[in-house]
Amino acid sequence: MAEYWYIAEGFEERIKDFQSRKTEAEVNLDFEIPEKDFNAAGKGSSELKDLLKRLGVNSEILRRIAVASYEAEINVAAHSKGGVMYSAVYDDLIHIRFQDDGPGIEDIDQAMVPGFSTADDLVRELGFGAGLGLPNIKKNSDAMHIVSAKGSPTLLELFIYIS
């Protein structure tokens, strides 16, 4: 399995600390993402956004979470055989995991290049597949982690600090 890590400058220690403390999340929100269901795709991130508004998360941070989680949710719907979005709210950060059922990313570094896309015609017809998904998620996250390989499920994790 290939692994990709991106950690924004200044967040290295906090991510390390998060990985080691293994605390339970305060609030969890799970959402199924069916394959190629573009009517439902976006509902998970929209519910997460409502939840975060209730918690009073700063509106600029909220927009970053909204953009990153929406992009990732659409990615799962467009490219995978379906998957689940697991959102975990801690008192200092939001951790979102997207676990899908394959078919995996052949070359993660290439997928990170803006404009690169493997989207099929159906996805492009619906106005997605511009090749900006992963770069956009990265841009809006404090840290991002991908584990994948061709023919395997993909795990995408993103971390955004709220305080």
Place this chain on the structure above:
Amino acid sequence: MGSKYFHAIQILDENCTGCTACVRVCPTEAIRVRNRKAYIDPNRCVDCGNCVTACEFHAIIPSSDPLDIIQNYKYKVAIISSSFFGQFTEDVSYAAAKQAVLKLGFDEVSEEAMVTDFMISIIRDYVRKNRDKRPILSSNCPAVVRLIQVKYPSLLPNILHQEAPMSILTRYLREKISKEKNLADEDIGIFLIVPCVAHVTAVHQPEGAYKHLQDGAFSTGMIYGKVRDILKDIQNNPEEIDTYPHGLTWALSGVQAELVDTDDIRALSVNGIDNVMDILSRVENHYLDQYDYIVLRSCTNGCVGGCLNVENPFVAMSRIKKMSKEGEDKPIHVEELEKLHAEGEFSVSPLAPRPIMELDKDIKKAIKKMKKINEFLTMLPGLNCSACGSPTCYALAEDIVLGKASLDDCVVLKRNNPANEEE
């Protein structure tokens, strides 16, 4: 009162049956039924008027001003919303309907349609000067402005910070009349004839207004009967009056976006509050950044769908489209308007949020409350029947945690609990 927010909607307890129809149509979940009576949370209400339309028992009543308040002013001016002219049968001409409003007792009658073209130029200018805030969101629907304040506060900087056409016209007329007639500001009464409760609210509590605007708002529905009586005489003895048929289309959703749209400005138009909320959520996700300007109207088809109108929004739209093609607009003095615009007379102060979503100011306490909400949610049946008086099971769980309701309010739980049956 108990709130700093004015609303042009009131509930008549004696008519309310506690049916919860209003609870279910409120886009901001502002209404609850407790002890079989509906109650509107003034902090959450955005004056969209959905509940007014939904209530079958005349228990939710729009309030506008009584017509006789115009007698408190020496010089009385009416400004008519464009949607007004779509409310009559086809034998009533645009000019006759306008003439009839004048005869209600005004000294002068003016209309939104006069400044439509000028407004388009202001919008284009604003969009071009604020490219960093893309997309700019329209500000002419007061329900939408309030909706953004309560539910989408991160989008407040994107709102077009300029007065709406009827307020621009108000500023212009105040200047003009006080000079020409040599009258003091307090002697001039300027009133709007409006299609919706949000506009009544906006007259009484304008958001971001720097200057004195209108002195009252009259509902189209309220004056309709009187206007029709007057029309009978006018149709037999028509008099000349200026009209602006081209500008009337301001009342219709879609037209404003079409007019603003040009080589370097891409515009989108949305109507109906559910669509508006969907679009605002997408703007929040930066998913509509390809648009420079988005026109948002809370009512179906735009202002013709306002809850104070008498005609069906689709029929009214068709009539206005027909009228807009007949006749020429009287030219207006754009120089005067441009001068006032350059002086900043039409600017609006930065709009402030009215957040309603937060469970607590302290995020840790908010998380605790959220956990409790989720605990209660697992106990509730998940039917979202609103029989408890809250719109959904989630809303009831939230109300319980915020101390505004109890688990006993759930009708389904009560029925399924054998202990209750024995009582």
